[in-house]
Amino acid sequence: MTRYCHQPSFMTGDEFSMATFALLDPDGALHEGAVEPRLERDHARRMYQAMLATRLLDERMLAAQRQGRLSFYMQSTGEEAAIVGATAALDDADMIMAQYREQGALMYRGFTIDEFMNQLFGNDLDYGKGRQMPVHYGSRKLHYMTISSPLATQIPQATGYAYGQKLAGDGQCTLTFFGEGAASEGDFHAALNMASVHRVPVIFFCRNNGYAISTPAVEQFAADGIAPRAIGYRMHAIRVDGNDALAVFEATRMARRIAVEQNQPVLIEAMSYRLAAHSSSDDPSGYRAKSEEETWRLKDPVLRLRKWLTAKGWWSDDEQASEEERLRRDVLETMKRAEKRPAPPLDTLISDVYADITPALQRQFDDLKRHIRRHPEAYPKGAKTLDLDISSTSSAEGDA
Amino acid sequence: MPTMNLLQAINSALDTAMAEDDKVICFGEDVGVFGGVFRATSHLQEKYGKARCFNTPLVEQGIIGFANGLAAQGSVPVAEIQFADYIFPAFDQIVNETAKFRYRSGDLFNVGGLTIRTPYGGGIAGGLYHSQSPEAYFTHTPGLKVVVPRSPYQAKGLLLAAIRDPDPVLFLEPKRLYRAATGEVPETDYQLPFGEAEIVKEGGDITLVGWGAQMEVIQKAAELAEEQGIACEVIDLRTLLPWDADTVVESVLKTGRLVVSHEAPLTGGFAGEIAATIAERCFLYLESPIRRVTGLDTPFPLVLEKEYLPDHLKILDAIRESVDF
Numbered sequence: 001m002t003r004y005c006h007q008p009s010f011m012t013g014d015e016f017s018m019a020t021f022a023l024l025d026p027d028g029a030l031h032e033g034a035v036e037p038r039l040e041r042d043h044a045r046r047m048y049q050a051m052l053a054t055r056l057l058d059e060r061m062l063a064a065q066r067q068g069r070l071s072f073y074m075q076s077t078g079e080e081a082a083i084v085g086a087t088a089a090l091d092d093a094d095m096i097m098a099q100y101r102e103q104g105a106l107m108y109r110g111f112t113i114d115e116f117m118n119q120l121f122g123n124d125l126d127y128g129k130g131r132q133m134p135v136h137y138g139s140r141k142l143h144y145m146t147i148s149s150p151l152a153t154q155i156p157q158a159t160g161y162a163y164g165q166k167l168a169g170d171g172q173c174t175l176t177f178f179g180e181g182a183a184s185e186g187d188f189h190a191a192l193n194m195a196s197v198h199r200v201p202v203i204f205f206c207r208n209n210g211y212a213i214s215t216p217a218v219e220q221f222a223a224d225g226i227a228p229r230a231i232g233y234r235m236h237a238i239r240v241d242g243n244d245a246l247a248v249f250e251a252t253r254m255a256r257r258i259a260v261e262q263n264q265p266v267l268i269e270a271m272s273y274r275l276a277a278h279s280s281s282d283d284p285s286g287y288r289a290k291s292e293e294e295t296w297r298l299k300d301p302v303l304r305l306r307k308w309l310t311a312k313g314w315w316s317d318d319e320q321a322s323e324e325e326r327l328r329r330d331v332l333e334t335m336k337r338a339e340k341r342p343a344p345p346l347d348t349l350i351s352d353v354y355a356d357i358t359p360a361l362q363r364q365f366d367d368l369k370r371h372i373r374r375h376p377e378a379y380p381k382g383a384k385t386l387d388l389d390i391s392s393t394s395s396a397e398g399d400a
Numbered sequence: 401m402p403t404m405n406l407l408q409a410i411n412s413a414l415d416t417a418m419a420e421d422d423k424v425i426c427f428g429e430d431v432g433v434f435g436g437v438f439r440a441t442s443h444l445q446e447k448y449g450k451a452r453c454f455n456t457p458l459v460e461q462g463i464i465g466f467a468n469g470l471a472a473q474g475s476v477p478v479a480e481i482q483f484a485d486y487i488f489p490a491f492d493q494i495v496n497e498t499a500k501f502r503y504r505s506g507d508l509f510n511v512g513g514l515t516i517r518t519p520y521g522g523g524i525a526g527g528l529y530h531s532q533s534p535e536a537y538f539t540h541t542p543g544l545k546v547v548v549p550r551s552p553y554q555a556k557g558l559l560l561a562a563i564r565d566p567d568p569v570l571f572l573e574p575k576r577l578y579r580a581a582t583g584e585v586p587e588t589d590y591q592l593p594f595g596e597a598e599i600v601k602e603g604g605d606i607t608l609v610g611w612g613a614q615m616e617v618i619q620k621a622a623e624l625a626e627e628q629g630i631a632c633e634v635i636d637l638r639t640l641l642p643w644d645a646d647t648v649v650e651s652v653l654k655t656g657r658l659v660v661s662h663e664a665p666l667t668g669g670f671a672g673e674i675a676a677t678i679a680e681r682c683f684l685y686l687e688s689p690i691r692r693v694t695g696l697d698t699p700f701p702l703v704l705e706k707e708y709l710p711d712h713l714k715i716l717d718a719i720r721e722s723v724d725f
Binding site for chain 2: 095097126127128129131132136138139140145146148150153155156157158159160161162163164165167168174186187189190191193194197198348351352353354355356358359360361
């Protein structure tokens with residue numbers, strides 16, 4: 001119903017300043033007045049182990065990239081609580097449609113180090129058949145949609161996926177991760193509006209980590225962050241301390257209930273900080289102060305949860321040491337195995353474009369194979385698939 | 401067999417698909433109770449409920465993003481973009497997402513269930529933004545299938561094939577013919593194959609190639625040419641991606657002459673792809689240069705639409721010039 005007033009009155013949006021839901025302080029103790037969420041010991045440990053494993057994987061793989069063993073990498077350092085905390089609050093069969101920095105979600109669901117490495121090195125065991133840059137993981141069995149580089153495209157897809165889940169009536173929902181930068185894309189607004197209009201069980205999870213590559217949040221939007229935007233779509237929203245795994249877990253657990261039981265979308269904004277560079281190709285020293293990074297290091301989400309677990313007697317320093325050693329060894333050994341594996345065979349160049357290879361594409365491929373046979377030295381990976389002996393082939397025809 | 405116009409044939413195809421499979425879901429702007437601005441989805445909401453046939457907000461990128469997710473989930477979405485002129489906000493979702501979903505995931509996920517329906521083409525005084533033929537933007541995108549029917553019979557058979565095809569399909573509907581084209585259409589279920597052109601008329605002197613609404617124009621030109629003693633072989637490609645080069649090659653090997661016609665502008669148009677392929681494969685058999693009769697390299701005009709369009713007279717002239725070369 002229209003409500004009239006007879007004096008002009010403008011709203012600025014300042015009315016919508018939102019508080020940040022937080023349970024643990026940086027020392028891992030409960031804030032005054034905070035209520036600990038119901039979380040079983042094993043569940044809490046599973047969360048922590050996934051966060052720790054993600055931290056160590058990121059450290060090691062960035063080093064591998066620096067050594068020239070890997071073409072590219074993206075760390076999630078500083079955001080492990082936001083990513084793993086949200087995932088831990090879902091049913092393991094809920095769909096996750098992530099942006100690209102959410103390896104913690106896969107780690108929590110049991111993606112093996114081998115599976116990570118096969119994708120990172122694009123070898124013959126990579127599910128993606130070596131077609132995408134490193135960190136573009138996907139897993140059908142773990143309900144984790146394959147990553148695509150274009151930003152925000154996954155957000156309206158999550159709305160559609162969750163609409164299908166609602167029609168199927170299987171009690172599942174979809175959670176989509178994205179950054180505060182991606183929330184500027186039109187796809188974000190389209191997705192929220194459609195989800196609200198059609199009452200779709202989807203959770204929009206914004207990782208507000210302060211930066212879109214080099215662009216700080218203050219140059220990304222003028223308003224109070226991302227969460228208040230939900231109000232314009234008449235959608236539930238909550239802002240949460242993204243470095244507090246317990247608060248993220250609890251907020252997402254409640255969001256999931258709203259989504260699944262009421263068929264209503266929810267927007268969660270997790271306030272965090274990207275402690276590492278945007279990617280291995282980026283150098284943050286060109287756009288932000290070391291001192292700023294240091295203040296956020298003091299809020300380390302992994303250490304915070306560890307302190308809470310330790311205080312509860314659910315984790316020990318001995319366990320920490322042995323777990324770190326086991327993970328480091330596992331990552332290193334697995335990496336050595338993965339990087340030695342062969343490239344995907346040549347025919348993966350043309351498979352999966354369509355369900356069946358079209359005659360026109362087959363003709364192009366046959367031409368390519370003939371060309372590689374003439375110049376095997378120029379195309380070592382393809383020549384290997386075709387069983388051509390590169391070393392003994394004369395290049396009499398030349399490469400011209 | 402009942403007589404239907406092209407819209408009724410499309411409606412019949414959607415009805416058939418929705419009755420057969422609960423997973424088929426139709427949506428888009430004004431698609432719900434109103435049945436679409438052209439009425440292609442008439443009565444579907446009434447019959448199958450609001451959950452399976454509904455209006456969306458006015459946001460093309462959202463419609464296709466939503467459709468991609470829904471298809472990935474295992475549903476069979478048929479998304480309508482109200483005019484092909486308005487498909488461009490969804491270009492990223494179609495080109496970077498729809499088309500690459502299966503490839504980039506190594507076939508872990510796909511959106512093969514997706515069909516995007518959209519009316520295209522001029523001749524209805526629609527000006528710049530209700531007339532375009534954007535097929536060439538999409539034929540340049542591996543992973544998509546692009547289909548264009550020319551008649552009610554084709555529309556139903558090709559749309560049913562599109563909905564059931566394991567790959568995502570862009571289904572371009574010739575809106576000038578929505579009500580103008582009528583013909584016999586079986587009420588029963590049937591499909592027409594993709595990647596197979598149809599030889600509409602056999603002839604030995606020259607090959608004419610087109611698709612969709614342009615076929616009517618090409619056939620008219622062919623009749624006029626017949627009167628002048630020129631026997632035209634008329635080929636309707638039906639699907640542009642993948643397109644049936646073999647049938648065109650075989651025809652040109654026989655006739656030695658080729659005219660291709662489409663409404664879209666000349667430069668970068670799909671006729672260029674056909675001309676290049678035929679030049680490669682039929683070089684020694686060609687009696688004259690391959691001719692393209694198309695729209696001009698301008699935005700689509702309004703008042704001068706008749707002058708812009710590649711009509712039967714322009715095609716007839718090209719036929720004459722080719723034969724007299």
